[in-house]
Amino acid sequence: MKNIRIVITLMLTLSITISNAGTPKNDKIETPNDSLRLAELNDFWAEVSRTVSEGDFEGYKATYHEDAVVVFTTGENKGSVSIAKALRNWEQDFIDTKSGKTRNSVEFRFSQRVGDETTAHETGIFAFQSNNGTGNDNPKQFVHFNALLIKRAEAWLLVMEYQKSKATEEEWNVLE
Secondary structure, three states, rough: OHHHHHHHHHHHHHHHHHHHHHHOOOOOOOOHHHHHHHHHHHHHHHHHHHHHHHHHHHHOOOEEEEEEEEEEOOOOOOOOEHHHHHHHHHHHHHHHHHHHHHOEEEEEEEEEEEOOOOEEEEEEEEEEEEEEOOOOOOEEEEEEEEEEEEEEOOOEEEEEEEEEEEHHHHHHOOOO
C-alpha cells in the first residue's frame, strides 16, 4: 500500500511538472480582478499627484495609513520615519504650494505591480519637480521607489513608501 501511494505521488508530480513545462515563467495572465485593482491604483496615484500639485495637505495625508512608514535611502537623510514625522517635514511645502509661493508636481511610472483585491506592492520611479518661487523650475528629480498599499473601506492607503535610489531620465523613459 505504501508503494502505491509513492507511485501515485510521483505520477502526480510528474504530470504537474510536464503540464507546466511549456508555460513561460514570466508570462502573467491578467485577470479581471487585476484590471480592477490596477484601475483603482491608477486613480490612487492620480490623486497623489493632484494633492501635490494643488498643495492639498489633508488630501495627501489621507493617502497614507495612519501607521505608515517612509524609508529614505537617497540624499543625506537616510533612515525610516513614521508618516506623522514625514508629514510634519513636508507640510510647509504644501502650504507654500497652496498659497502659490511654489509649484510642485509628481508623476509615477511602474516597472512591477503585484497584489490582490486588498493588497498591492508597486515598484517604479517617481518624477518630482519643484519651482521655489523664482519662476524657474528646478530639474526633475527621478527616484526609484517601492510602495506597499492596503485597501480599507474601498480606499487604497500607503502603508510603506521606500524611496530607494536616484533614477535617470533614461530609466524613466523606459517605463510607462
